[in-house]
Amino acid sequence: MASGRLSVVVTRRLPEVVETRLTELFDVRLREDDRPMSRDELLQAVREADILVPTLMDRIDSTLIAQAGDQLRLIANYGAGVDHIDVNTARQRGILVSNTPGVLTDDTADMTMALILAVTRRIPEGLAVMQSGKWQGWSPTAFLGGRVSGRRLGILGMGRIGQAVARRAKAFGMQVHYHNRRRLRPETEEALEATYWESLDQMVARMDVLSINCPHTPATFHLMNARRLKLLKPTAVIVNTSRGEVIDENALTRMLQAGELAGAGLDVYEHGTEANPYLREMTNVVMLPHMGSATVEGRIEMGEKVIINIKTFADGHRPPDQVVPAML
Structure with missing residues (x-):
C-alpha cells in the first residue's frame, strides 16, 4: 500500500469525474486506453492490488482468483451483473465482491x-x-x-x-x-x-x-x-x-x-x-451494442457506488452492495 492508502486497479476507463475522485481517495492505477485488459494484465492486477475494479468484459474466474495475492480483499465490480466473477471461489479465498445495483x-x-x-x-x-x-414519399401501406x-x-x-x-x-x-x-x-x-x-x-x-x-x-x-x-x-x-x-x-x-x-x-x-x-x-x-446502461448519469452513479463500496470497506465495514453466493 503506497502512502498507507489502499492499492486499487481499475480495468477500464471510467468517467473522468469518477477517476478523479478515485485518485483523490486511493492509490489508483488507471487505464491509459479503453481496451480490455489481457489475461496477463488481469493476473498481474490481482497479484498486486488490494482492490480490483473490473467490468463485465473481465473474466474473473476461479483460475484467476486462485492466483491472486493474499493482499486482494475486495473485487468492487463496476456494474450490476456479476456472472463474470466466480463469487463462490472469491468467498472461499476471503475476498469480498460488491456490485452497483439500482442505478441502472x-x-x-x-x-x-x-x-x-x-x-x-x-x-x-x-x-x-x-x-x-x-425515400419516395408517404404511402398508405409503407x-x-x-x-x-x-x-x-x-x-x-x-x-x-x-x-x-x-x-x-x-x-x-x-x-x-x-x-x-x-x-x-x-x-x-x-x-x-x-x-x-x-x-x-x-x-x-x-x-x-x-x-x-x-x-x-x-x-x-x-x-x-x-x-x-x-x-x-x-x-x-x-x-x-x-x-x-x-x-x-x-x-x-x-x-x-x-x-x-x-x-x-x-x-x-x-x-x-x-x-x-x-x-x-x-x-x-x-x-444494439449493450447500450442499456449507457447514459452519462448512470455511468457516473455506477462509479459513485464503486467508491462508496471501497470507502466503506477501507473503513472496516461491510460494503453496502456486497454480493454473496446466496443472492445468485
Whole structure:
C-alpha cells in the first residue's frame, strides 16, 4: 500500500469525474486506453492490488482468483451483473465482491421500451431508407408496424428493472404479465396492474411481446431454449436487455429466419461481442451494442457506488452492495 492508502486497479476507463475522485481517495492505477485488459494484465492486477475494479468484459474466474495475492480483499465490480466473477471461489479465498445495483434501473428500462417500439414500429427500416436517400414519399401501406397499446407484455424477471419496464409499459397501454422466482406482494402487483404466471411456458405461449429482465445464473442459462421459444406466437416479439446467455441465440436465429417470430430487439448476446452473423441480415431484428446502461448519469452513479463500496470497506465495514453466493 503506497502512502498507507489502499492499492486499487481499475480495468477500464471510467468517467473522468469518477477517476478523479478515485485518485483523490486511493492509490489508483488507471487505464491509459479503453481496451480490455489481457489475461496477463488481469493476473498481474490481482497479484498486486488490494482492490480490483473490473467490468463485465473481465473474466474473473476461479483460475484467476486462485492466483491472486493474499493482499486482494475486495473485487468492487463496476456494474450490476456479476456472472463474470466466480463469487463462490472469491468467498472461499476471503475476498469480498460488491456490485452497483439500482442505478441502472431506469436507463435499462428505457432501452427496453425503445427496443419494443423500434421492432414493432419498424424504426430501423425507416431510418435506413432516409439515410440511403431513397425515400419516395408517404404511402398508405409503407412501413406498417403494429400498435403497442393493448398488447400483452410478458416480463421474465420482475426485479427492479422488470418493475420499471412494467411501469413504462402500463403508461403505453400494454397489458403487463410476469414470471418470477417469487411472486410480488399483492400491493405491488396491484400498483403495476401486473398478472403473475407461475408457469413460464403458459405465459410465453400467450404473450405478444416477451421482455427478458432476469440475470444470468446457472438456473437461467438458456431459460429461453428452443422448446420454449417455439411456444411463442409467430406474431410475437422478443426483447433482451439483460444477459444474452438467457436465450439460445442459435435457436432464436433459426426461428426468425423461418418466420416463426415477428421480430427481436437485442442489446446483449450469448457469446459477448460475437453475435450470430445471420441476425445482422434481418430487417426485423434490432441489434444494439449493450447500450442499456449507457447514459452519462448512470455511468457516473455506477462509479459513485464503486467508491462508496471501497470507502466503506477501507473503513472496516461491510460494503453496502456486497454480493454473496446466496443472492445468485
